[in-house]
Amino acid sequence: MGNYYSNTCTVNNNNVFCFDELTESQKEKVDANKVTLHYKKGENICKQGSFASHIILLKSGLGKVYLEGNPKNLILKIAPPNSLIGLPSIYDGNNTFLYSASSYIDSEVELIDIELFKVLIQENSRFAYRIINTLNEHTVQTYGRFYCLTNKQMHGRLADILLCLSERIFRQDVFSLPLTRSDLAELTGMSTESVVRVMKDFKDDGLINTDGKEINLLNVEMLMKISELG
Amino acid sequence: MGNYYSNTCTVNNNNVFCFDELTESQKEKVDANKVTLHYKKGENICKQGSFASHIILLKSGLGKVYLEGNPKNLILKIAPPNSLIGLPSIYDGNNTFLYSASSYIDSEVELIDIELFKVLIQENSRFAYRIINTLNEHTVQTYGRFYCLTNKQMHGRLADILLCLSERIFRQDVFSLPLTRSDLAELTGMSTESVVRVMKDFKDDGLINTDGKEINLLNVEMLMKISELG
DNA sequence: TTTTTCAATTGATATAGCTCAATTTTTCTC
DNA sequence: GAGAAAAATTGAGCTATATCAATTGAAAAA
Numbered sequence: 001m002g003n004y005y006s007n008t009c010t011v012n013n014n015n016v017f018c019f020d021e022l023t024e025s026q027k028e029k030v031d032a033n034k035v036t037l038h039y040k041k042g043e044n045i046c047k048q049g050s051f052a053s054h055i056i057l058l059k060s061g062l063g064k065v066y067l068e069g070n071p072k073n074l075i076l077k078i079a080p081p082n083s084l085i086g087l088p089s090i091y092d093g094n095n096t097f098l099y100s101a102s103s104y105i106d107s108e109v110e111l112i113d114i115e116l117f118k119v120l121i122q123e124n125s126r127f128a129y130r131i132i133n134t135l136n137e138h139t140v141q142t143y144g145r146f147y148c149l150t151n152k153q154m155h156g157r158l159a160d161i162l163l164c165l166s167e168r169i170f171r172q173d174v175f176s177l178p179l180t181r182s183d184l185a186e187l188t189g190m191s192t193e194s195v196v197r198v199m200k201d202f203k204d205d206g207l208i209n210t211d212g213k214e215i216n217l218l219n220v221e222m223l224m225k226i227s228e229l230g
Numbered sequence: 231m232g233n234y235y236s237n238t239c240t241v242n243n244n245n246v247f248c249f250d251e252l253t254e255s256q257k258e259k260v261d262a263n264k265v266t267l268h269y270k271k272g273e274n275i276c277k278q279g280s281f282a283s284h285i286i287l288l289k290s291g292l293g294k295v296y297l298e299g300n301p302k303n304l305i306l307k308i309a310p311p312n313s314l315i316g317l318p319s320i321y322d323g324n325n326t327f328l329y330s331a332s333s334y335i336d337s338e339v340e341l342i343d344i345e346l347f348k349v350l351i352q353e354n355s356r357f358a359y360r361i362i363n364t365l366n367e368h369t370v371q372t373y374g375r376f377y378c379l380t381n382k383q384m385h386g387r388l389a390d391i392l393l394c395l396s397e398r399i400f401r402q403d404v405f406s407l408p409l410t411r412s413d414l415a416e417l418t419g420m421s422t423e424s425v426v427r428v429m430k431d432f433k434d435d436g437l438i439n440t441d442g443k444e445i446n447l448l449n450v451e452m453l454m455k456i457s458e459l460g
Numbered sequence: 461t462t463t464t465t466c467a468a469t470t471g472a473t474a475t476a477g478c479t480c481a482a483t484t485t486t487t488c489t490c
Numbered sequence: 491g492a493g494a495a496a497a498a499t500t501g502a503g504c505t506a507t508a509t510c511a512a513t514t515g516a517a518a519a520a
Contacts, residue, residue, distance in 0.1 A: 067373060069377060090362060091366035098369070121362060128359060129352050132321070136321035140324075149380050181497070182497080191479075196500085197477095200499085423509085424506095424507065424508075
């Protein structure tokens with residue numbers, strides 16, 4: 001059985017096929033109704049509870065999608081390029097964003113009118129089917145992350161995030177991490193101090209190496225085992 | 231701002247409007263392709279990882295929808311009558327159930343062929359739009375529950391579940407609970423002993439009363455406050 | 461009714477992981 | 491390049507909540 005409780009910081013399949021299903025005239029409508037924006041590192045892209053007038057397509061950069069909380073937020077996922085942000089806002093009786101998003105690094109974004117989006121769904125059932133696909137892929141990811149954060153201990157959670165950053169975001173065993181320890185803490189639901197301590201454990205055990213912002217996964221096998229066993 | 235971090239054990243809107251959007255001939259196809267089953271208390275309705283050949287409509291009874299885990303499961307939601315179970319299984323490349331479900335009490339269920347369901351979505355965009363609605367309502371509930379279990383302490387989590395059982399499942403302040411303390415523990419992500427202790431705290435503080443299986447919420451206001459503050 | 465099994469309760473103890481405080485290292489700003 | 495601000499690290503102690511063990515109560519089976 002595929003273990004979907006690992007590697008859960010973002011969706012597996014990150015292609016935005018849905019627009020391929022549109023007719024030429026529908027594509028033109030989308031193009032005519034979209035706006036491109038640039039965000040600097042750390043800026044707010046959308047705010048939970050605010051009026052959701054647009055679906056957001058992250059073209060480049062890296063987003064953080066999270067629930068606002070007191071005292072701490074709950075990160076739902078990391079949004080790599082080509083992520084659609086705001087889809088779950090589409091349901092009757094709701095016109096607000098269900099979550100907030102901000103940028104980890106400088107990012108480029110396209111805004112597509114949400115009413116147009118709703119019309120496209122109701123006009124084009126193949127487009128709708130694609131959206132259902134995307135929503136359900138995000139649900140898989142959310143379930144996996146939910147399980148990870150509630151049923152695993154610190155070492156498992158951190159191993160999980162490191163693997164996910166490596167496999168799904170940067171797609172390399174060695175990568176330069178644009179996140180601070182406190183970002184990692186937020187992502188894993190731990191304190192910053194605990195992140196530092198567990199990273200040190202991993203380093204002492206030869207599982208990873210770190211040098212400044214650079215992280216090198218030396219023993220992916222073992223990290224996967226730690227992530228699975230919790 | 232509406233606080234959607236409370237009252238999170240099941241979806242708010244539990245109507246299955248989607249079938250209203252079908253044409254007569256589509257409805258007939260559904261009727262011709264469905265099977266009715268009866269489950270006794272505690273039986274397995276679907277098993278995570280197994281082949282998802284059907285979408286499941288819970289007609290009566292009470293279901294438990296959960297992720298299988300070791301050593302403990304993670305309950306995603308309680309399914310009251312008219313719940314659709316298995317919708318998130320619908321995405322390309324997947325043909326398995328993403329979660330397991332079982333019955334808390336004797337329950338009646340209708341099985342609808344999943345391939346027919348996919349055809350209906352691709353044929354009927356208004357039906358598809360309804361399904362998107364339903365999926366997103368479930369996402370709201372999942373996010374709320376995710377927040378609840380990760381960011382609240384025991385008293386908040388238990389208050390939340392009691393309120394949800396009262397408001398969304400039984401729709402009364404006094405209800406006979408068909409769940410054991412250990413079911414409540416599973417639902418709140420606590421140990422059975424902690425459930426007992428917190429229930430006692432609530433009783434001592436005059437917030438609830440219990441007599442055997444019967445639970446009476448005496449101070450809903452205060453329980454809501456406890457649920458919100460965590 | 462008696463026995464067996466399961467559920468609820470209570471107390472004592474253990475622990476994962478947090479918070480707080482202090483220090484060092486890195487990054488940013490002028 | 492000096493100083494300031496932010497990030498990373500380390501140690502000590504605390505706390506929420508789990509686990510374990512024992513007891514009582516209730517329901518089911520014989």
